[in-house]
Amino acid sequence: MLKDILNKIKSGYELRFDELVYIISLKKQDELEILFSKALETKNKLCGNKIYIRGLIELSNLCSKDCYYCGIRKSNKETKRYTIPFDEVIREIEFAYQNKYSSIVLQAGERNDKNFIKLVSEILENINKMTNNKLRVTLSLGEQSDDTYQEWFEKGAHRYLLRAETTNPELYTKIHPLNHSFNNRMKCLYTLKKIGYQLGTGVLIGLPGQTAEDLANDILFYKKIDVDMIGMGPYIPHKNTPLGLDTIKFNRNKALNLGLKMIAATRLSLPDINIAATTALEALSPESGLETGILAGANVFMINLNDYCYKKSYFLYDDKPCTNTNIKLFQQKINERLSRISQRVAYGEYGDSMHYLNKIKPV
Ligand code: SAH
8 A cells, every 4th residue: 555655656646635644654664664765765856865954043932922832831930041142143143154054043932022023133134234145044933923024024034934833723722722823823824925935834743632634634734835844843742841741651762753754744745845854853863863854855954053051941842952062063973974874964055945946936
């Protein structure tokens, strides 16, 4: 059956709901290997043997939301809150630019206050001045008003990553307080698209109560909204959250495998988009999570540019990788790790997805 499905995948064939459920439910190791190698082959064919690099700046861990799974939720009083001062952010961006990352991601807890909106606008203005508009910027700053999204786009942001978290409205309600609106999250995604951002979304994989059918629907949603990029990863419990209290049932291996199956199924469904090998993979499989993600079809990864003192306070989940190593050394290590799997970092490339480039190509 798996071979029949994979044989059908030629350009243009759309994996059906039942086929996606089948893939996401695979358990046998030999079948998983067949699946991952087909996804890798697809990635190599459409995106090349290269991996796009993003410099990640976790700008602030203040958050007005209270998501039941997230370590920086506002009710977690154990976390020391920070916002990186403007000058330090600029230094991190300079580092990324000089080291040919060509693309950065600004992420933070969700903040809608005027100071924060202004800080982001000022950072964006400076990036363009400093780099002559030669650095691609992704924002991952949660739900904002239409005006704020518009303002940041006009100041020079190119891409926006807003995970749906799950596209099942009932499951969404179970993992968020009542005043967190699924409909608003969806509305934000459509607004971002309308404004002209390259659109990224994603889901938490392996949430309590989530089914293979839910995950198959998530992939169909990625297609429906016509995403350019995906950032999704396994759900990992955080001890100071309502959902993380019961960690006994959490199986790291199972979580990792489910995450990899989702990457592969997404690659086979949307062959030319960017898919990130997210940090959560590396958390579940230190020193090899990145490789397993790429070998399952991912083509993007992020290097955290923050100082150790900030990294220590951006714990979305337990065991989030948090090293104090020099970034240059870390980068060197990544180069070596990727060359061992016949891949290379695409330094100096913006890393827009082929899907996006094809869309904007004049006919
Ligand atoms: N405030 C921004 C960014 C949130 S943090 C926003 O709302 O988009 C980035 C992502 O971390 C979230 O979208 C969520 O999917 C992920 N995350 C949070 N808690 C997690 C957990 N326990 N396990 C895995 N990923 C988690």
